[in-house]
Amino acid sequence: MITFEDVTKRYRDGTVAVADLSLEVPTGAITVFVGPSGCGKTTSLRMINRMIDATSGRITLDGQDVREIDPPTLRRGIGYVIQQAGLFPHRKIVDNVATVPYLLGWSKRKARARAMDLLELVGLDPGLAGRYPFQLSGGQQQRVGVARALAADPPVLLMDEPFSAVDPIVRASLQDELLRLQSELRKTIVFVTHDIDEAVKLGDTVAVMRVGGRLAQMAGPATLLTEPADDFVREFLGRDRGIRRLSFISAKEVRLRPAPSDLATDEDGRPLGWRTANGLAAYGTFTPETDSLRAALDAALLSANGTAVAVDEEGRVRGVAGRDAIDELLAEYAPPASGGSGEGSSGDGSSEEAPA
Amino acid sequence: MTDEPLVRWDWIARNWANGGPTAISALLENHVVMAFLPVLFGLVVALPLGLACVRWRWLYQPTAALMNVTYSLPSLVLFSIFLSITGLTRSTVVIPLTFFALAVLIPAVVDGLASVPDAVRQSAVAMGFRPARRLLRVELPVAVPVVLAGLRVATVSSISLVSVGALIGQGGLGNLFIDGWQRQFYTPITVGIVLIVLLAVLADGLLVLAQRLLTPWSRARRTA
Numbered sequence A: 001m002i003t004f005e006d007v008t009k010r011y012r013d014g015t016v017a018v019a020d021l022s023l024e025v026p027t028g029a030i031t032v033f034v035g036p037s038g039c040g041k042t043t044s045l046r047m048i049n050r051m052i053d054a055t056s057g058r059i060t061l062d063g064q065d066v067r068e069i070d071p072p073t074l075r076r077g078i079g080y081v082i083q084q085a086g087l088f089p090h091r092k093i094v095d096n097v098a099t100v101p102y103l104l105g106w107s108k109r110k111a112r113a114r115a116m117d118l119l120e121l122v123g124l125d126p127g128l129a130g131r132y133p134f135q136l137s138g139g140q141q142q143r144v145g146v147a148r149a150l151a152a153d154p155p156v157l158l159m160d161e162p163f164s165a166v167d168p169i170v171r172a173s174l175q176d177e178l179l180r181l182q183s184e185l186r187k188t189i190v191f192v193t194h195d196i197d198e199a200v201k202l203g204d205t206v207a208v209m210r211v212g213g214r215l216a217q218m219a220g221p222a223t224l225l226t227e228p229a230d231d232f233v234r235e236f237l238g239r240d241r242g243i244r245r246l247s248f249i250s251a252k253e254v255r256l257r258p259a260p261s262d263l264a265t266d267e268d269g270r271p272l273g274w275r276t277a278n279g280l281a282a283y284g285t286f287t288p289e290t291d292s293l294r295a296a297l298d299a300a301l302l303s304a305n306g307t308a309v310a311v312d313e314e315g316r317v318r319g320v321a322g323r324d325a326i327d328e329l330l331a332e333y334a335p336p337a338s339g340g341s342g343e344g345s346s347g348d349g350s351s352e353e354a355p356a
Numbered sequence B: 001m002t003d004e005p006l007v008r009w010d011w012i013a014r015n016w017a018n019g020g021p022t023a024i025s026a027l028l029e030n031h032v033v034m035a036f037l038p039v040l041f042g043l044v045v046a047l048p049l050g051l052a053c054v055r056w057r058w059l060y061q062p063t064a065a066l067m068n069v070t071y072s073l074p075s076l077v078l079f080s081i082f083l084s085i086t087g088l089t090r091s092t093v094v095i096p097l098t099f100f101a102l103a104v105l106i107p108a109v110v111d112g113l114a115s116v117p118d119a120v121r122q123s124a125v126a127m128g129f130r131p132a133r134r135l136l137r138v139e140l141p142v143a144v145p146v147v148l149a150g151l152r153v154a155t156v157s158s159i160s161l162v163s164v165g166a167l168i169g170q171g172g173l174g175n176l177f178i179d180g181w182q183r184q185f186y187t188p189i190t191v192g193i194v195l196i197v198l199l200a201v202l203a204d205g206l207l208v209l210a211q212r213l214l215t216p217w218s219r220a221r222r223t224a
């Protein structure tokens, strides 16, 4: 666990980048620091591995004050990924990944073998090992950056906007990859971003910061979306909070009923469409085990008759759910009555009213 | 005089290696030594000085200013100054040329280190490099292309400047110019020019080759 206790950072020119920050980063989970540009995210992150030293307050790592640890030693036990990857241009990919093992004095053979494993772990072709960084795409470089940070198997990983320099499609796949890795590795990750969607997608906990380095709210993503602490957080979260929150509710609980006879299927039981007088009409599917309530609602909205088709992993029909069934679950997960968020679902931050 | 050809091959054959100090081969050897020593000394001094200028930024302005003034002095003036100290020796040429090399190499080292992307330096720090190792293993290697570019300029200009030393009798192949001029005899002049150009081209080519071998990682980026 990493704890910030009343941490303040004042730069020499007087800028207060972080003010009285107190929070806990739980072990084995992803904690996202999110906030507008200049709010002190990078400063907070770098105080953990002492690339920047706090002006006052203290940061502890598993109970030990980081200031009692020699910085290079501390840093070799903490993976770090930055936006531009920051790969060493003069070293081959395999040696870039093996950087920290080399620093720790591993033999070249062992370090390289470990590097090869990591390339595979982050989904890179081992054939890239002998290339130089300039021969890789931005997305590939970023993956190498992640592999390099993981090379010595540090328990803690710091990531500073690691995916913001790549295009949206690559970014989405890197995010999915990180979640997959994390489900295997269970690292303590502090992830910095200014993109709230990324924060909500990746974070087990999200810390929203405001300019001046103050913590505005720290909560799980679902709670954040339903119960923003104040107008700043509400505005920062942006539109469609109600809909986006549904991503955090499992569709498993949606009450299914047997498929009616007007749902046409092929011989394997896969849906073909809704029978109508004019032939087959559009349908939408969701997989209760793995999908969210948002996907179930989406499937209902895509179906000609408003009924979502539940399918198993192989795509075979398991039942259907009408809007009534989805509504039931929506009601169950309605925001708490005193949640402090009283605006309509289209809230764009301009029509806030006090929630009675 | 007008009938004098540019090259008399028989003169070259007789004077290539006649055993004396004015043999063409002896002058060539002298030239090589006097051209390369300043570059070598320059590099040895410019590395720590350049590093110091990066470490203590205030040092760079005065150092660069001093070097620029030196560079702007006609080489002959510098030679005359050192003539009174070191006499008619090679040092009188080598020392001033070392200053000229420094004027090119110190900025090359400083610019080279400045060319290291911030993200590269930051990630080296973040991964736990200590300063000395970071410098040796990351920053200096990444600075190599820029330093080598400076080294090429310093080497070629050093090769050409040595000739001026002929005015004090220590000019390597430059002595051939004086000889040819005084006797209104073109052959030594032609030989001197051709050999100096060849020497410069060869040295530059070797440095380019060294660059290819030392920095395979920067080749494609440069041509891209």
Ligand SMILES: Nc1ncnc2c1ncn2[C@@H]1O[C@H](COP(=O)(O)OP(=O)(O)OP(=O)(O)O)[C@@H](O)[C@H]1O
Binding pocket: A011, A012, A013, A015, A016, A017, A036, A037, A038, A039, A040, A041, A042, A043, A044, A194
């Ligand atoms: N070395 C420094 N000296 C003075 N002020 C600094 C320094 N580094 C950062 N700051 C200031 O501290 C504040 C916080 O900076 P920081 O880099 O932590 O923000 P950030 O949240 O990471 O922003 P971004 O999203 O743009 O990366 C900013 O106002 C910034 O200008």
Ligand SMILES: [Mg+2]
Binding pocket: A041, A042, A043, A160
């Ligand atoms: Mg930042």
